[in-house]
Amino acid sequence: MSRTPVTNGFLRTASAAAHLRLFVLVGVVTVLATRAFLSLADYPKLGGGAGNGGLHISHMLWGGLLMLAGLLVMLVFTGVASRQSGAVIGGVGFGLFIDEVGKLVSVDGYFYRPAAGLIYLSFVALTGLVWWVTRRGRTDSGTAPVATRSAAAADTVLQGVLRGLTRQERDEALHRLRGTGAQATELDAALAALLEVVPERPARCPRPHVHAAQRVRTWVTSRVSGNRRFVHIAAWGATLQAALLLIAIAADSRAGGLADETQGTAIAGTLACSLASLVLSVRGTALLRRDRDSALRTLRAALLVDLLLGQVFKFTINQFSAVAGWLISLALLYVLSAQMGRGQVQRAQVGH
Secondary structure (H helix, E strand, O other): OEOOOOOOOOOOOOOHHHHHHHHHHHHHHHHHHHHHHHHHOOOOOOOOEHHHOOEOOOHHHHHHHHHHHHHHHHHHOOOHHHHHHHHHHHHHHHHHHHOOOHHHHOOOHHHOOHHHHHHHHHHHHHHHHHHHHHHHHHHOOOOOOHHHHHHHHHHHHHHHHHHOEOHHHHHHHHHHHHOOOOOOEHHHHHHHHHHHHOOEOOOOOOOHHHHHHHHHHHHHHHHHHHOOHHHHHHHHHHHHHHHHHHHHHHHHHHOOOOOOOOOHHHHHHHHHHHHHHHHHHHHHHHHOOOOHHHHHHHHHHHHHHHHHHHHHHHHHHHHHHHHHHHHHHHHHHHHHHHHHHHHHHHHHHHHO
């Protein structure tokens, strides 16, 4: 039996993608909740503001302190629970911090209009990181170096020592360790033995609200992926969304409503992205009868142009009232992704 070779570098934890998603979700919710609260409360100043000696305790400070707290939790404590807590605390802190990015880049401060676009862009970048980590986790599952695979198993063993492992967690860890087809090492054998003897933890029944949310998600996914009418709804939705925006901008320009608009670059960017999205949406809709797979990919590209680029300019122009359009684009993308996922499953079943 061979020895495990030593490797250098960083190891991604098995739960890295899930914790990153949690961090991003908490950050987004924090920004939206903060903006909503401040708007409803007429933007109060903690400390009294300029009329009370100039003291103003910015919530960016609390954001920085919470990010520090989340980092300390992950540095001091070990295990999945510390990483999950760090993701939540750090996500709240990042949301409070990035919400005041306008104060860092402009003399206009909190109400600097492009700040909304910058906030959105920061979360787009984080979402891209989540996608990359998730994708690498899937592709590396069977091709990871021996030392990396062994380190991942050791991390699972540590979690088992701390809180026990459910039967499913134990089986998945053993499969990752043994199911790659690579030659087993002495360390692999030791880790497999440890996985067999760590305490077993009974699978926890999901809480009622979690169970209800899972059932709703399963029901919605089955309905959306199993009904082809939703594809046509998504296609026309993406087309109309881009077309109506172009018409609205043209009407405002003709009526002189854009004469005093200071965000000319954002308007130009919105026009370019909406036009590209419209062209792709029309092409995807036309392809639906001839080549459904190509149509779905083209329609998804149209929505990604809007979500990754167009929404940055829309948030700059419309500020956080652009959230409604963003949610619509996300819903349409979910429909297309569900349909594409169902198609992949069906092709895999035919292949077998």
